[in-house]
Amino acid sequence: MSASRRILNAPNMLLHWPQLPKRARLERVTEQTYAALTTKNDDFARGSAAGWSAMWRLLKARPRSWINHTHFKSQITGPVTLFGRLQAGGLKGEQQLPKYVTLWLRHAYWQIDEIRERGFKPVLVLDEPLLPTYLGPSGSSRERKLLKLLRSITKRLKRRGALVGVHCCNRVSPATLVGLGVDLVHFDAFHFPTQLARARVELQSFMRDGGIVAWGMIPAEGALSSAGQARIEKSLGDLLASMEGRGLPLRRVLSQSMVAPTCGTGSLSADESQKVMDFAVALSRQLKTRYKLTL
8 A cells, every 4th residue: 555655646747556566576567467367257366466456545535626646657567568578488389379368458448438437547567578579679570570469459449548668677669669650759869879879760759749758868777866866857858858840849858758767667675766756756847847847
């Protein structure tokens, strides 16, 4: 409950529910997603999503007028990463992929419907850390097939009423993520600056079309020194400034940007995770204040 309360009370943050992988094996997002494919009602398996339940209990206990959030983010292991891990675990044959995609979609729809019924606009983020691994060589038939699958899934989730995001903390071109037709992309901009620089034009086009970019600039490995925080602040400012141009003013870049960790913080202690969250919030507020954006 404390993790959910921290999120709910944090200013300037997209409302979401916490993953708690240290609590139990089933709380790990891949195990959590796979377990949900076997439930009768397409919901989370028992004991696999304590943060989901805790957040909704907290929200229910508060008057709606106290909650200034309109969107609610949830996350799910993406189908490419999930199926790849199932294959690594002994599942044979890609002919079983349609079966698992159908089960996966049923659970994704359940999440979307639950969020909508509670009065929020769903933001469903597909966690695809192994996407570059399973895509194979650039231009291969396997890559074309899997990207086509992800684009199709994105369209279906949008038709269900969700904004759709994709997150990859591995070495992947942001252009690949943008090409999936999603509304939001979240990638590691701290460790892979070269990939980012090469995708500048695609990211500009994405933002001109209204896309949101969550810049993974805060390392999720642990505490940052004051000097480290200052370097990140400068790097992010330079990065955002470099996105200006080609019909994209800086204020629009800023208004469609989110400050984010490079990856999930579930492996950190509660205090370390809180420090990452606090720094992300503080950095976001600094940028908004500097450029006089609405807080």
